[in-house]
Amino acid sequence: MNFQSLINSLQYIKPEIVIAVVIVLVVTTDLIMGKNKSLLPWISIAGLIVASFFVIEQFSFKAVSSNANGSIGMITADPFGAFFKIIVIVSSIIIVFFSLSSNEIKEAFERHGEYYTLIFGMILGMFFMISSADLILIYLSIELLSLSSYILAGFTKHSLRNSEASLKYIIYGGASSGIMLFGISIIYGLTGTTNLYLLNSFFHLPQFGGFIFWLACILIFAGIGFKISAAPFHFWTPDVYEGAPITITAYLSIASKAAGFALLIRFIKVTFIDSVDASGYWQLLNLIDWKSFLILISILTMTLGNFAALWQSNMKRLLAYSSIAHAGYLLLGLAVLSDQGLIAILIYFAIYAFMNLGAFFVVMIIANKIGSEEIDDYKGLGYSMPFLSFSIAVFLISLTGIPPTAGFIAKLYLFIALVDAKMIAVAVIALLNTVVSLYYYIKVLKNMYLVRPEKEMPAVLVSPAAFAMLIVLLVPIFLFGIYFTPLVNLAKSSIGLMGF
Amino acid sequence: MTLETILFILFAGIAATTSVLMITRSNIVIAALFLILNFGALAGLYLLLNAQFLAVTQVIVYAGAIMVLFLFVIMLLKPEHERSIYKIPGMKIFAFAIAFLVFVQLAYLILFSSSSEKVSPDVQASINAGTIETIGRELFTNYILPFEAAGFLLLAATIGALILAKKKIE
Numbered sequence: 001m002n003f004q005s006l007i008n009s010l011q012y013i014k015p016e017i018v019i020a021v022v023i024v025l026v027v028t029t030d031l032i033m034g035k036n037k038s039l040l041p042w043i044s045i046a047g048l049i050v051a052s053f054f055v056i057e058q059f060s061f062k063a064v065s066s067n068a069n070g071s072i073g074m075i076t077a078d079p080f081g082a083f084f085k086i087i088v089i090v091s092s093i094i095i096v097f098f099s100l101s102s103n104e105i106k107e108a109f110e111r112h113g114e115y116y117t118l119i120f121g122m123i124l125g126m127f128f129m130i131s132s133a134d135l136i137l138i139y140l141s142i143e144l145l146s147l148s149s150y151i152l153a154g155f156t157k158h159s160l161r162n163s164e165a166s167l168k169y170i171i172y173g174g175a176s177s178g179i180m181l182f183g184i185s186i187i188y189g190l191t192g193t194t195n196l197y198l199l200n201s202f203f204h205l206p207q208f209g210g211f212i213f214w215l216a217c218i219l220i221f222a223g224i225g226f227k228i229s230a231a232p233f234h235f236w237t238p239d240v241y242e243g244a245p246i247t248i249t250a251y252l253s254i255a256s257k258a259a260g261f262a263l264l265i266r267f268i269k270v271t272f273i274d275s276v277d278a279s280g281y282w283q284l285l286n287l288i289d290w291k292s293f294l295i296l297i298s299i300l301t302m303t304l305g306n307f308a309a310l311w312q313s314n315m316k317r318l319l320a321y322s323s324i325a326h327a328g329y330l331l332l333g334l335a336v337l338s339d340q341g342l343i344a345i346l347i348y349f350a351i352y353a354f355m356n357l358g359a360f361f362v363v364m365i366i367a368n369k370i371g372s373e374e375i376d377d378y379k380g381l382g383y384s385m386p387f388l389s390f391s392i393a394v395f396l397i398s399l400t401g402i403p404p405t406a407g408f409i410a411k412l413y414l415f416i417a418l419v420d421a422k423m424i425a426v427a428v429i430a431l432l433n434t435v436v437s438l439y440y441y442i443k444v445l446k447n448m449y450l451v452r453p454e455k456e457m458p459a460v461l462v463s464p465a466a467f468a469m470l471i472v473l474l475v476p477i478f479l480f481g482i483y484f485t486p487l488v489n490l491a492k493s494s495i496g497l498m499g500f
Numbered sequence: 501m502t503l504e505t506i507l508f509i510l511f512a513g514i515a516a517t518t519s520v521l522m523i524t525r526s527n528i529v530i531a532a533l534f535l536i537l538n539f540g541a542l543a544g545l546y547l548l549l550n551a552q553f554l555a556v557t558q559v560i561v562y563a564g565a566i567m568v569l570f571l572f573v574i575m576l577l578k579p580e581h582e583r584s585i586y587k588i589p590g591m592k593i594f595a596f597a598i599a600f601l602v603f604v605q606l607a608y609l610i611l612f613s614s615s616s617e618k619v620s621p622d623v624q625a626s627i628n629a630g631t632i633e634t635i636g637r638e639l640f641t642n643y644i645l646p647f648e649a650a651g652f653l654l655l656a657a658t659i660g661a662l663i664l665a666k667k668k669i670e
Binding site: 134 | 641642643644645646648649650652653655656657659660662663664666
């Protein structure tokens with residue numbers, strides 16, 4: 001047996017190795033240092049920075065690992081995966097800083113070791129989800145991500161709603177991963193392989209197709225759809241987002257969703273592609289009408305998310321429905337099935353990460369000060385907390401997609417991709433949805449600036465750390481809103497998947 | 501008589517006796533304990549058939565994990581009143597009919613299927629795949645990543661169990 005090809009493949013999993021080492025480091029440091037937990041966040045950030053070096057290295061790769069006998073292995077390294085891993089790393093670093101200023105997490109001081117270990121468990125799961133090319137590893141990485149996030153969702157165990165969030169997440173998650181596993185087992189039964197590249201060459205044969213094949217693919221989509229909270233698999237989102245500690249909510253809404261999208265794009269593009277034509281449109285195999293299916297799901301998702309958000313009175317629930325709506329826009333970018341749509345998705349994600357993290361951060365700081373996440377309690381905050389209110393106004397306007405914020409650029413590229421693909425009707429529906437979303441975002445601003453509070457509140461100062469964090473999050477919103485060429489160029493150079 | 505035959509008779513005897521004992525006990529905990537013995541004897545039979553991996557998983561998964569789950573459920577639910585299920589008329593006839601059907605099916609397969617003397621290459625390959633050597637080699641070369649990922653999955657699960665088991669933070 002020849003192990004050389006296995007050892008050569010080790011270079012493709014350097015970031016994953018770093019993350020795994022950090023998990024062990026955090027556990028042992030927690031054990032050795034005992035009551036002193038102040039070192040843990042800094043170990044985490046150092047580990048993430050080291051991992052980011054190896055991820056940046058992957059921008060120049062376009063390779064897949066190989067098995068001991070030289071056949072195609074399980075893990076890929078390509079610019080597409082590297083882009084999503086960078087999003088995961090950046091949001092993880094920001095989340096670690098969030099945790100430092102979150103009252104909820106500070107109160108659970110004794111469990112900081114477990115907290116950071118599980119966050120790194122999530123990161124490892126997401127990295128494998130992003131770069132995996134094998135259904136077995138895909139399933140295990142989804143489970144690793146889900147299991148860690150179930151526990152983190154009920155981490156503080158303070159209130160009833162915390163445990164409720166965790167339990168609901170476990171039940172929905174367990175059911176959906178079971179459904180996905182069933183789909184995978186059907187695919188394996190039909191073809192005898194779980195490798196996406198081998199599946200692609202199998203599907204070129206004429207005998208595949210029919211109802212059972214449809215069923216298997218829809219079942220697999222259900223598992224991934226749960227992770228990206230696409231309708232009709234979104235039921236868990238509002239409850240879990242409301243109940244979980246807010247750092248975890250913000251993390252789930254960015255990183256977990258990014259990993260889910262990376263997996264979905266890789267699954268569809270690698271498994272079902274026939275060829276890419278000169279203008280960048282993907283010709284998929286004539287097995288499943290992914291285009292109509294994705295358009296249907298995305299319109300359902302964004303409409304449902306936006307209309308349900310209209311009636312929310314809790315800020316976290318509102319952002320949960322808004323994140324469902326954004327998953328709908330992102331799915332629309334995939335439904336174009338072209339390189340241009342993929343570029344739009346990458347740009348959207350990079351910008352969405354900053355604006356959504358920012359919105360959640362301000363909600364957390366305000367909750368630290370006034371002890372509430374209800375929109376009614378935000379009355380008059382524009383005068384007692386001017387800087388915080390200004391920041392959340394910017395983040396919400398950016399989420400709507402109004403210039404000069406970066407959210408406009410994200411939506412612009414998405415709509416250009418749609419119009420170029422002659423999907424005018426769909427673009428109009430998305431545009432109308434954006435108008436609906438304007439209403440509930442502005443409702444928050446109206447409460448803060450135009451409604452008088454019942455009792456006068458003294459002016460509240462923001463701590464220097466939170467101030468610095470907000471600046472870090474605000475700058476990209478304006479920067480990418482005006483000078484977005486570098487981001488677009490990065491996205492354009494990151495659409496390369498291994499094999500295409 | 502070779503050692504293999506002696507062991508086969510021993511294990512098969514244990515398996516047959518315990519399965520009869522299991523279904524005739526009225527105390528459900530004792531029935532569950534007989535089931536463990538039955539699983540153990542079956543694992544011995546698998547070993548004799550050179551299916552080592554199956555034997556080990558039989559012991560770990562069935563005799564270990566699933567039986568513990570069984571016993572926990574039995575002890576938590578205290579199913580005393582379940583005994584009345586034996587008094588339902590027609591229940592015994594129904595059970596006998598099902599058991600008889602399965603018996604006939606298995607007997608037909610064993611007596612009338614082609615002899616195991618002439619094994620096709622496919623079947624031989626699947627027999628070899630059941631040995632610990634093959635599975636171990638696959639697990640530590642081509643499937644090393646899922647194997648390690650499963651390891652971290654178990655670590656996360658252990659930590660999660662600890663968090664859930666601990667009392668509220670003071």
